[in-house]
Amino acid sequence: MKDMDHTQLLQGTPNFPPVALGAWAWGNDNTFGGNYTPQNLKPVFEEAMGRNFILWDTAFVYGMGTSERILGSFLREKQRNSYRISAKFTPQHADRKKENSVEAMFEESCDLLGVSYIDTYWIHNPVGMETWVRQIIPLAKQGKIGEIGLSNFNLAEIKRAQEILAEEGLQAKAIQNHYSIVCRSSETSGILDYCKQNKMTFYAYMVLEQGALTGRFDPEHPFLEGTSRAKNYNKILSRFAQLNQVTGEIAERYRATVAEIMIAWAIAKGTVPIIGVTKISQVEELDNAVKIRLTEDEIGKLEAAADRSGIRTIRMWEKEMLP
Numbered sequence: 001m002k003d004m005d006h007t008q009l010l011q012g013t014p015n016f017p018p019v020a021l022g023a024w025a026w027g028n029d030n031t032f033g034g035n036y037t038p039q040n041l042k043p044v045f046e047e048a049m050g051r052n053f054i055l056w057d058t059a060f061v062y063g064m065g066t067s068e069r070i071l072g073s074f075l076r077e078k079q080r081n082s083y084r085i086s087a088k089f090t091p092q093h094a095d096r097k098k099e100n101s102v103e104a105m106f107e108e109s110c111d112l113l114g115v116s117y118i119d120t121y122w123i124h125n126p127v128g129m130e131t132w133v134r135q136i137i138p139l140a141k142q143g144k145i146g147e148i149g150l151s152n153f154n155l156a157e158i159k160r161a162q163e164i165l166a167e168e169g170l171q172a173k174a175i176q177n178h179y180s181i182v183c184r185s186s187e188t189s190g191i192l193d194y195c196k197q198n199k200m201t202f203y204a205y206m207v208l209e210q211g212a213l214t215g216r217f218d219p220e221h222p223f224l225e226g227t228s229r230a231k232n233y234n235k236i237l238s239r240f241a242q243l244n245q246v247t248g249e250i251a252e253r254y255r256a257t258v259a260e261i262m263i264a265w266a267i268a269k270g271t272v273p274i275i276g277v278t279k280i281s282q283v284e285e286l287d288n289a290v291k292i293r294l295t296e297d298e299i300g301k302l303e304a305a306a307d308r309s310g311i312r313t314i315r316m317w318e319k320e321m322l323p
């Protein structure tokens with residue numbers, strides 16, 4: 001179903017829990033190793049929508065249109081005011097022949113998703129940001145996007161982008177960075193505080209370290225060889241196992257799973273976690289997680305265990321968010 005008028009759209013949107021669902025794995029680009037089809041993802045989508053998880057995060061680059069095409073096929077059956085969309089312009093895939101490469105990728109995503117308006121549109125990373133921040137401005141001015149988001153930007157880059165936007169009376173309202181218990185540089189570098197001070201939402205991605213922080217994988221049960229998950233995590237799964245054991249002890253108190261505690265931790269830190277889901281049970285666990293309230297003492301124990309683990313999980317597209 002195509003968009004209705006944008007103002008009506010926002011008025012009709014119900015309140016929803018402070019989490020987003022991630023659809024990178026739906027792109028089947030060999031990062032995750034699954035074979036996710038519309039047939040096996042549709043029940044996952046419906047389970048999420050039924051539980052009021054209505055904010056979907058995707059990008060054209062997730063399978064070069066595959067994730068957006070699958071998600072769009074489900075969204076077309078829904079009223080536009082019943083869900084929110086978060087999608088991204090990826091500089092490395094800009095069509096530089098176009099006058100405005102950001103608008104061109106935006107339009108392509110809209111076609112795949114079956115929408116004419118995207119709630120949060122992101123610049124996926126800061127490579128060439130001076131150009132892309134300027135090119136996103138017309139989308140905001142024409143009311144085609146609800147808010148501008150910056151992803152994988154460090155604090156200096158965020159401030160520079162805000163300067164450019166301020167010249168046009170605009171402001172980025174959202175930041176999306178890697179933030180898990182073993183990757184807290186967005187916190188130590190002051191980005192979380194900056195977001196609070198400037199009333200911006202911080203979206204945390206890879207809160208579960210793509211499954212390594214769920215207790216499902218250990219040296220005896222590694223990620224599927226040949227996938228990017230295997231390449232990044234298999235050699236350090238014994239360290240994750242030790243950390244997951246500490247998390248598991250806290251999980252027992254809540255009759256929860258390790259994944260639920262990691263999601264609850266990200267919420268307790270004031271972030272909106274984006275959780276990649278490929279199974280109905282994962283949506284059910286997400287629903288449990290949003291109800292858990294960790295104590296300061298538990299948060300301290302989890303973070304101390306993460307620090308002791310010495311795990312570093314900076315991915316090839318990322319950098320340490322130094323202060």
Ligand SMILES: NC(=O)c1ccc[n+]([C@@H]2O[C@H](COP(=O)([O-])OP(=O)(O)OC[C@H]3O[C@@H](n4cnc5c(N)ncnc54)[C@H](OP(=O)(O)O)[C@@H]3O)[C@@H](O)[C@H]2O)c1
Pocket residue numbers: 021022023024025032034057058124151152176177204205206207208209210211214216259260274275276277278279281282283285286
């Ligand atoms: N802006 C950026 O640069 C950027 C970068 C990365 C990610 N993201 C966004 O953030 C989203 C989340 O990141 P991600 O998907 O890479 O990683 P993630 O959320 O840390 O992990 C997702 C994976 O964890 C497993 N999982 C999820 N819930 C679980 C549960 N309750 N119990 C056990 N296992 C569970 C699933 O693995 P199985 O499929 O094997 O079951 C799922 O595919 C992405 O989908 C994407 O939308 C953005």
